[in-house]
Amino acid sequence: KLLTSGDPYEAPEAPESFRWFKHWYPVHVAEYLDPTRPHPLKLFGCNLVLWKDGDGKWQCFEDACPHRLAPLSEGRVEEDGQLLCAYHGWKFGSAGECKAIPQSEKPVSEWTAKQQEACAVASYPTKEAVGLIWVWPETGAEARKEAEATSMRGFSALFDEEGVARGDIVRTAWSLRDLPYGWDYFIENVTDPAHVPVSHHNVVGNRYKDPRFFKLLPVREMSAQEGMEYSSDRQLVPSADPVTSSSTDFQPPCLVRIRSDYQSQTQTNLCLFAVPTTPGRCRYIGCQVLVKNKEGELPKGLAFFSMPMPKFLFHILAPLFLHQDQVFLHHQERIVNHRSQVAGVRGEKLYTTPTPADTMVLMFRRWFAKHAGGTVPWVPGTDTTLQTNADPVELYDTYNAHTKHCRICQGALKGVELWQKITSVAAVVAAVGAVTAYAAMCASKSAVAAAAAAALRKGSAAALAAVPTLYAPSPGVYALLALALLFLAANVMLGKLKPLFFKYEFSHADNH
Template sequence: MLGNDEPMAEYRNPLRGKLLGKDLVVWRNKEERWSCFDDRCPHRAAPLTEGRIEDDGSLLCAYHAWRFDADGKCLSIPQSDRGGKDEAQPKACAKVYPTQVAQGMVWVWGENGPDAGLESALTPAQLIPDLDDKEGVESGRVMLASVGQNDLAYGWDTFMENVVDPSHVTVSHHGIAGDRYTGPSPIDLKPSARWPVPTKDGFEFEFRDDSLPADSTVTFQPPCLVINEAKDSAGKLLLIIYGTPTRPGWVRLLGRSAYVHTFAPNSKEAKVQAKEDKRNGVNKSRLQATANVVTKLPSWLQHVTGSLFLHQDLVFLHYQEKILASAGCDSSNYGQAVFVPAAADRAVLALRQWITKHGSGGPAWDKNCDRTLPPRERNREALFNVYENHTKSCTSCQGALKNVKKMLTTAKTAAVISFTWAVLRGARAVGTAAAAGSPSAPVINAVTARAMLPAVALTFASVGAVKALEKLRGMFYTYSFHHQDSP
């Protein structure tokens, strides 16, 4: 899957994708149709991601200028003079993977072949019904945040295990979503009535989250969707998380949050509910307050601050899966390799059981994929590389980064100019006071200080802006994190 909630016009170049160890190119033609091919030109195996989307809507291979339409058909071989006979050969076609577009994401079917298109069409994408409520979105009853996309340096199973585990949140996300000293407490995960036991269709657990407070559920819908839902009288907050297995030791996160009001804001029903809550001493909804902030942030700010949250887990999970793998642990013997006695771990165990019983032991990697886990990354700057894992493939963040750089240049220029202005104002004030025959240095100093004050204030403001913008710019490139440094 690929995040796709940015304006369509922003996607002017083919995008690099990875799924189950396959290298893919994902692109959109002028009719705004999305296509996915093997990232390999059938001519000489040059990567199509280095190509171009031309004005006629075709994908051009930049090596020898072969062109392909959205269905993978070869439109042009400039080196051939056989009247289109070479273009008509099946070997001239790109290898196509069927796609669907829904709820701000491009969905790619992981297989290629004569029946792949039909199989894809008959398999509905794992969607959230509330997000398709157009009337609710227009009325404000359904509030949506943008889709965020990040490549994370740990595998699909480790990622899924993490997002079905509510007990780590107040500890791992100390300072953002809880307190490691006062937050941890027993969480009694209970199978819901809808899914009393894990089945091939997934599982769901219910629990009470007293930190919000809210009645909550965590739901796994295979193979890639986890929904964390918290509900109170005002509405429900959904954290919607998709995990795409890109290659061994890596996963692509696509996530968004949504808030669904019980009643449309300012409606008669909402006012009645508010009065009832006040009469019963129910505090204002923390879920709603959170959604009011998050959903109104611009996409780039939601994305860049996402690293603050994601890297708090990344620092554990990158190493955790390699520690377990080196001990010969997989989902089939997970319960023997670790100690998970608490009810809070029930969803983690259910996930591992599902992988063993229904999930073929893990992702169905491409036959040509090297299934060896990558080594542990000891360079923290490489591990927390935000630019490679998000920014370079996000049009929203690329645009914001360009603007931040422009503002940084302006702030630096303003700092130099204001400092120069301060020096000149001071020199002029000294000269004016001396020429007027001022009797003492204190008088000259006072005159000089008054003259320099506006320029000095502007200098300090400009220097402060430079520091703030440099820090913001750095977050588009890397955000290193160490729990020992978090008070």
């Protein structure tokens, strides 16, 4: 009924809002960074800089010197463990305090508190855990207290360092990529199990045999702060070890955990973090966390994850799985953005979703709209224009997506280039050596041949036995030829390896 002035009235409760800035964000892999220099990064469109101080701790500052706002990421980490702005020489300590200004008449320590505060740079709470560098996106004393009291998103096996040390848990090397599509499209993609056997044909499943009807059932109902979790009512792709249960767990703001339990009492956890960097882009950081059974066995067919492999090789091969989805997600985001602006509705309202396979995608979109504002809270002034990469070379650019951010791959690339030169020169030297040795042998045997011919004219039977082998290459010549071919083959292989540091293209039309 209609309310009158005397009726009690309770306003409908507004949906609880997700607190974007009250969480830890993984922003980089610690071992991939060069600790002797500062590194730029973006979070919520804000320019930040990571650097390692004199105590061996990573720090995160706003990437702007308070003097005239030059980027500190173009500066230097000095031997005294302070960050130097390379424009005018201002130096900063671990907490962002200004330590020195060369142009000042007196030391900064003698300035007033207000003057010192004006010369400080904004510093964000930072910590290192499970090999990742985490940043809390608020500054100030109160933010540090909140950060200290807040746990990072994850799950017990991820943080079980004792289990990793014992060998009960295998945590694979972290993968890091800057992707050309937004944070929400990454989350939408990895909460969608239906695409796996189709998009990842010949890697995980078969696009013609494995797609099937299935339902997603709630394990944890949607909530503003805790996200949601859904399980599948059946195994979606075949595996050597039958799956007894599987679930997809979205823990906002960054984590999606895809868990599979197997008949062998083993478990796999695909740990996927997506960090909002700029509109239309995000940073992916992920790994596999494998849990052994009581017999110390890994899931059947996954033992190769525990095998030793050069990290750079893992890094350059990892994009295959991502690049199979990348072309879809990059263009999908831009198509949806354009059509939603024309229609004046949220993007998911344009989707056609007649099967329950899209349940978690739609629930994520509902969570995003209802509790998280329907958009990432970019810092004021962020350009929200979405740029389209029509050129596949730009879309599959692995140098800017990973290599330039990873000192392991930078070192490996230099090594590949060096060994290309070495094997090229070695192949030529070995080939020339073989030719020279053979020529010398032929010259030597020519004299023998002349003597044999003379003996033959005199009727010597022994000369007849020597003539057929006069010009057969010696074992030394064969060895030099083999070395030349070996160095040439190595050079060709290095030539095929090097481009993968720069781009890794993929075509669904050619994936038969």
